[in-house]
Amino acid sequence: MTHQDWRETLRTRGYRLTPQRELILNAVDTLGHATPDEVLAEVRTHSDAVNVSTVYRTLEVLEELGLVRHAHLSDRAPTYHSVRDHEHFHLVCRNCRTVISVEPDVIEPLTSRLDADYSFTVDVGHLTVFGTCQECTG
Amino acid sequence: MTHQDWRETLRTRGYRLTPQRELILNAVDTLGHATPDEVLAEVRTHSDAVNVSTVYRTLEVLEELGLVRHAHLSDRAPTYHSVRDHEHFHLVCRNCRTVISVEPDVIEPLTSRLDADYSFTVDVGHLTVFGTCQECTG
DNA sequence: TTCCATGCAAACACTTTGCACCGTG
């Protein structure tokens, strides 16, 4: 999924192009990993005219279209990130909340094992692995 | 962590033994994987006198003591399970919501890789891997 | 008798929904 064709992605799937959708997609891009609330805040630095419910509805649409994904990086609100670049999953340090993005190949042994033993297909992009990072291991 | 010494675990850590705590711990045992709400419902089949806030506060205490653990098996409320038996992690089918418990050895290749490459120590018991199960792959 | 634990109710954080209006296609 590349940057330039998001307009077409919306159009071909019967969705309308609205300024709100563009603002929200750009906000997700800019922020990296952001909760709906943070997305709203970012959008509002460019334009006041976006409502919370629009943010939720739009993030849902964008995820359905494969333009963004969400993961649960805390016990609270989910965070959304762009799927411009390649798929990745996340490590989150329980202690310092640091988020590390990891390439899918690192988890390949697990996914093939789960496929073989359980016929289970892992959704790598949604995966969050909690634990303790180097600095916090002490 | 075995069943019989939970009383001592509480006592030695300075916590009091209350009927509510026993009821809640038993409910978690009985249910397997349960949200705070479900725990409350189970408790109330035995005794009316437990409040929601007590359930939340008690689950927090029990987790701190290592008697229960929680994982996020849905995008909504977390689920708590007993840590009687050995540690495990969960596979959750996005489609049919089926939960599969998996032995830690299956994920060992990943944990050692993350340890080696990122000095990251995985909290296996908290891990939830979302994806698609055999029946829903078709 | 001392505090920790509980109940209760209110507040809080996050998300969803119904409906009237707006604006893209």
Add this chain to the structure above:
DNA sequence: CACGGTGCAAAGTGTTTGCATGGAA
């Protein structure tokens, strides 16, 4: 100019907190 998208406000879900009371130690 039709219908999908948005704003708004209200309601829904899940969780936390302050404070007075209760009971374990």
